[in-house]
Amino acid sequence: MAAKKPLLIIALLLALAGGFYLYINIIFPPVRCEAAKHPEAPEQYADCLECHLKVTPATAQNWRESKHGVLLVKCVVCHGLPDGKGSVPFAAKPGVQDICVRCHEPAMKQMVEKYGAELECDSCHPHHQNPMHRRAFEAKKPSKTSF
Amino acid sequence: MAVSRREFLKGSAAAVALSALGAPVLAATGSAGPDKWVKGVCRYCGTGCGVLIGVKGDKAVAIKGDPNNHNEGKLCQKGALLIPAVVYAKDRITDPMIRKGGKKSPLEKVSWEEALDFAAKHFRETIQKDGPQAVAYYGSGQALTEESYLANKIWKAGLRSNNVDGNPRLCMASAVAGYLTSFGKDEPMGTYNDIDNATCFFIIGSNTSEAHPILFDRIARRKESSPDVKIIVADPRRTNTARIADMHVPFKPGTDLALLNGMANVIFREELDNTRFIDRYTAFKKGTGEAASLEEYKAFVAEYTPEKVQEISGIPAADVVKIAKLFAESTAAVSLWCMGINQRSKGVWANNLIHNLHLITGQIGRPGATPLSLTGQPNACGGVRDTGCLAHLLPAGRMVENEQHRNQMEDFWGVPRGTIQPKMGLHTVALFENMVQGNVKALFIHCTNPAHTLPHLNKYTPALEKAFVAQTECFMDAETLKYADVVFPAAFWCETDGVYGCTERRYALTEQAIPPLGNSRPVIQVLMDFAKRVGVDPKLMPYKNAADIWEEWRKLSKGSPYDFFGITRNRLKKESGIKWPCPTEDHPGTNLRYVRGEDPLVPKDHPDRIFFYGSPNGKATIWLRPHQPPFEPADAEYPFVLTTGRVIDQWHTATMTGKVPELHRAYPSAFVEINPDDAQKLGVKNGDQVVLETRRDKMTFPARITDTCMPGLVFCPFFDKAKLVNRLFHDAVDAASKEPEYKICSTKVYKQA
Numbered sequence: 016m017a018a019k020k021p022l023l024i025i026a027l028l029l030a031l032a033g034g035f036y037l038y039i040n041i042i043f044p045p046v047r048c049e050a051a052k053h054p055e056a057p058e059q060y061a062d063c064l065e066c067h068l069k070v071t072p073a074t075a076q077n078w079r080e081s082k083h084g085v086l087l088v089k090c091v092v093c094h095g096l097p098d099g100k101g102s103v104p105f106a107a108k109p110g111v112q113d114i115c116v117r118c119h120e121p122a123m124k125q126m127v128e129k130y131g132a133e134l135e136c137d138s139c140h141p142h143h144q145n146p147m148h149r150r151a152f153e154a155k156k157p158s159k160t161s162f
Numbered sequence: 163m164a165v166s167r168r169e170f171l172k173g174s175a176a177a178v179a180l181s182a183l184g185a186p187v188l189a190a191t192g193s194a195g196p197d198k199w200v201k202g203v204c205r206y207c208g209t210g211c212g213v214l215i216g217v218k219g220d221k222a223v224a225i226k227g228d229p230n231n232h233n234e235g236k237l238c239q240k241g242a243l244l245i246p247a248v249v250y251a252k253d254r255i256t257d258p259m260i261r262k263g264g265k266k267s268p269l270e271k272v273s274w275e276e277a278l279d280f281a282a283k284h285f286r287e288t289i290q291k292d293g294p295q296a297v298a299y300y301g302s303g304q305a306l307t308e309e310s311y312l313a314n315k316i317w318k319a320g321l322r323s324n325n326v327d328g329n330p331r332l333c334m335a336s337a338v339a340g341y342l343t344s345f346g347k348d349e350p351m352g353t354y355n356d357i358d359n360a361t362c363f364f365i366i367g368s369n370t371s372e373a374h375p376i377l378f379d380r381i382a383r384r385k386e387s388s389p390d391v392k393i394i395v396a397d398p399r400r401t402n403t404a405r406i407a408d409m410h411v412p413f414k415p416g417t418d419l420a421l422l423n424g425m426a427n428v429i430f431r432e433e434l435d436n437t438r439f440i441d442r443y444t445a446f447k448k449g450t451g452e453a454a455s456l457e458e459y460k461a462f463v464a465e466y467t468p469e470k471v472q473e474i475s476g477i478p479a480a481d482v483v484k485i486a487k488l489f490a491e492s493t494a495a496v497s498l499w500c501m502g503i504n505q506r507s508k509g510v511w512a513n514n515l516i517h518n519l520h521l522i523t524g525q526i527g528r529p530g531a532t533p534l535s536l537t538g539q540p541n542a543c544g545g546v547r548d549t550g551c552l553a554h555l556l557p558a559g560r561m562v563e564n565e566q567h568r569n570q571m572e573d574f575w576g577v578p579r580g581t582i583q584p585k586m587g588l589h590t591v592a593l594f595e596n597m598v599q600g601n602v603k604a605l606f607i608h609c610t611n612p613a614h615t616l617p618h619l620n621k622y623t624p625a626l627e628k629a630f631v632a633q634t635e636c637f638m639d640a641e642t643l644k645y646a647d648v649v650f651p652a653a654f655w656c657e658t659d660g661v662y663g664c665t666e667r668r669y670a671l672t673e674q675a676i677p678p679l680g681n682s683r684p685v686i687q688v689l690m691d692f693a694k695r696v697g698v699d700p701k702l703m704p705y706k707n708a709a710d711i712w713e714e715w716r717k718l719s720k721g722s723p724y725d726f727f728g729i730t731r732n733r734l735k736k737e738s739g740i741k742w743p744c745p746t747e748d749h750p751g752t753n754l755r756y757v758r759g760e761d762p763l764v765p766k767d768h769p770d771r772i773f774f775y776g777s778p779n780g781k782a783t784i785w786l787r788p789h790q791p792p793f794e795p796a797d798a799e800y801p802f803v804l805t806t807g808r809v810i811d812q813w814h815t816a817t818m819t820g821k822v823p824e825l826h827r828a829y830p831s832a833f834v835e836i837n838p839d840d841a842q843k844l845g846v847k848n849g850d851q852v853v854l855e856t857r858r859d860k861m862t863f864p865a866r867i868t869d870t871c872m873p874g875l876v877f878c879p880f881f882d883k884a885k886l887v888n889r890l891f892h893d894a895v896d897a898a899s900k901e902p903e904y905k906i907c908s909t910k911v912y913k914q915a
């Protein structure tokens with residue numbers, strides 16, 4: 016009888032943890048992007064900018080002004096599609112080793128050689144805030160971008 | 163980066179759950195990587211980025227940029243998403259198909275034997291009845307070099323028909339004729355390295371940002387390296403390319419010839435010409451081909467005063483002066499152009515006028531100073547232009563109508579003299595016209611989709627209804643399949659091996675990474691099996707594989723102005739692309755063509771630093787070409803100009819990019835861009851259905867109100883098969899290059915009732 020008690024506690028804990036996991040998943044569904052709220056237009060899931068200019072204007076503007084924005088490396092290229100139907104997994108924070116590496120492997124190798132450790136690229140080169148023109152365009156305010 | 167509440171809760175819940183089970187917390191995409199990486203070239207654009215294809219077992223599972231190629235590991239979204247969505251698209255064609263009961267009957271799956279026999283029988287009978295001129299090959303700047311070389315040989319030497327043309331006629335023919343007439347030989351003298359050294363970029367008729375994204379990245383990086391680097395973008399549309407420009411110069415569509423002559427005028431007036439260079443390396447010619455003098459040329463361009471250019475093009479006179487000065491005063495200027503210049507009824511002239519600017523200023527033959535024509539497709543340069551796979555050409559710069567050239571090819575190919583027909587074949591538009599008329603009765607289409615891409619489609623699709631059509635294709639949604647009598651399933655890209663040659667004279671090999679899907683076969687196999695059945699002597703095709711064909715082509719190039727004898731298959735396997743001329747195996751490849759000490763074809767002891775050996779007098783030609791309006795400018799009845807082009811996410815007819823959800827959903831369907839001022843006048847709001855009505859047809863598109871287009875101009879992308887915008891276009895071609903004017907036609911624009 017006494018031997019069964021710890022097992023029971025483990026089972027109970029497991030059930031609790033599982034329940035908690037399920038609960039969180041139901042309450043906070045994995046696809047929360049605005050685009051997913053437009054099931055009538057799934058064809059436009061890749062046109063993130065249009066909605067994100069309204070719902071997350073700072074992020075959208077930052078992207079637009081960043082190197083990725085100038086080069087038209089669009090949201091879905093790194094973040095995937097909100098319904099997960101593309102080849103890139105949908106992620107708010109794309110993995111360095113899965114996503115960044117696809118284009119920046121040579122630079123990443125250099126960084127490892129230089130600093131000896133694998134770092135999160137984002138800590139020094141924020142993806143959305145790395146301006147293309149650096150000093151070259153500093154004088155030209157306001158932004159060249161218009162929507 | 164802040165973690166959202168949901169992520170935190172979910173993360174901790176997962177951690178609790180998993181740690182409770184005693185399992186490690188796995189990464190979301192923790193599958194093991196590929197077994198090996200196979201080197202190749204991107205399937206899409208003329209930038210020609212190197213790729214590495216990740217293979218696991220016999221499946222392609224990943225793709226990344228080749229760090230050793232010019233793209234230094236980078237790919238744009240099209241290249242980066244080639245695998246798996248495109249390679250394993252659900253509608254890949256994996257079995258041969260034929261229509262047993264004529265065009266109206268369905269395509270039925272059959273064996274290879276049956277399909278090949280069926281196609282060959284029709285071609286054989288057509289040749290017997292109507293002669294070899296009744297059969298034609300319509301190829302592609304996306305075909306492999308080995309395929310184009312082989313098809314050209316089969317047709318011109320085997321079947322004795324010069325009706326060999328292809329989609330490069332629709333995109334690069336004017337650039338070819340431009341280089342030929344200005345320098346004597348085709349292909350640019352510069353390379354992408356010039357981008358890293360230029361201090362002035364003159365980009366005209368190119369939306370580099372969307373059509374050549376990785377080159378645009380390189381230009382942007384150059385700009386970023388120094389504020390002194392100036393970028394001029396001359397384009398009636400304010401495209402994304404203009405975002406990095408110091409000057410965006412919109413002008414009335416079709417008036418760029420006036421601008422280019424006007425720039426030349428300013429250069430002389432401001433004494434920014436390079437007299438020493440002009441004297442030593444150039445000759446002048448009138449449009450008639452007659453020789454002219456520098457003085458005559460100066461007097462000719464003197465007519466194009468900045469004020470006159472303003473009147474014609476709408477560019478402020480002060481800006482004409484400014485652009486000309488920026489160009490000529492810079493230490494190294496590179497010009498980049500693409501379809502905006504080539505797809506024009508005066509496309510060759512426009513090409514000549516760009517070359518003129520470089521020749522009068524000496525902005526050529528130095529790092530960063532070069533006229534660099536951007537090529538649209540990945541293998542129009544190497545595969546089609548160099549192998550001579552067009553109606554008027556023979557390999558390595560030879561011409562069909564030159565007897566000596568024909569004899570050289572006949573001797574090399576081991577066929578009797580007189581085998582190759584002395585008259586050039588039919589260029590694309592004439593070919594389809596002859597099909598409509600019933601003169602050409604059987605067509606072999608490889609790797610292209612003419613039912614979607616020809617101009618004036620209503621006029622030319624009947625050609626495909628009338629003629630017998632054999633077609634190689636990978637994807638079931640290609641529009642042309644509707645007209646195909648026989649469909650050969652082609653091995654796709656990394657399922658076979660072959661060479662691509664990109665914009666910068668760089669030849670690079672895609673090695674076979676995986677076996678062909680289903681019953682599909684490499685096209686060289688298909689071509690040879692087909693040709694043998696039609697009656698071509700098997701001795702003409704003694705090849706076991708693509709490498710054998712490359713070997714023959716490499717030997718043929720030896721000693722020619724296209725010499726790449728040093729680019730062996732083995733080298734291509736080891737190196738990530740090599741730029742010709744490259745006459746010996748130890749030669750590293752050439753960056754500055756025509757320059758002594760750089761180009762191995764210029765004798766080391768040549769008295770001059772530059773030697774334009776392509777032309778008989780060793781000099782480049784400066785042409786006196788007047789401004790001419792487009793074939794169909796806007797008028798009172800059709801007051802708008804319609805232009806077409808690409809968007810970054812879709813490639814050509816979207817048979818590939820349409821399979822990639824990330825790309826397709828960015829641009830699921832065609833639209834029309836309208837300037838806000840025009841939209842207001844027309845009472846059109848974003849998303850409204852707008853009718854474009856031209857003299858050929860009318861179509862409806864949803865409106866996108868944007869200041870990308872200048873007032874008076876509307877733009878439609880051409881990728882959408884549900885909206886074949888080419889139905890609206892005329893079929894006027896450049897007199898010399900025979901390239902159609904896809905960039906300008908007049909149209910009415912109104913809101914759908």
Ligand code: SF4
Pocket residue numbers: 204205206207208209210211233236237238239240241242374375376377
């Ligand atoms: S720029 Fe062109 S060649 Fe390079 S990855 Fe993109 S589509 Fe492919």
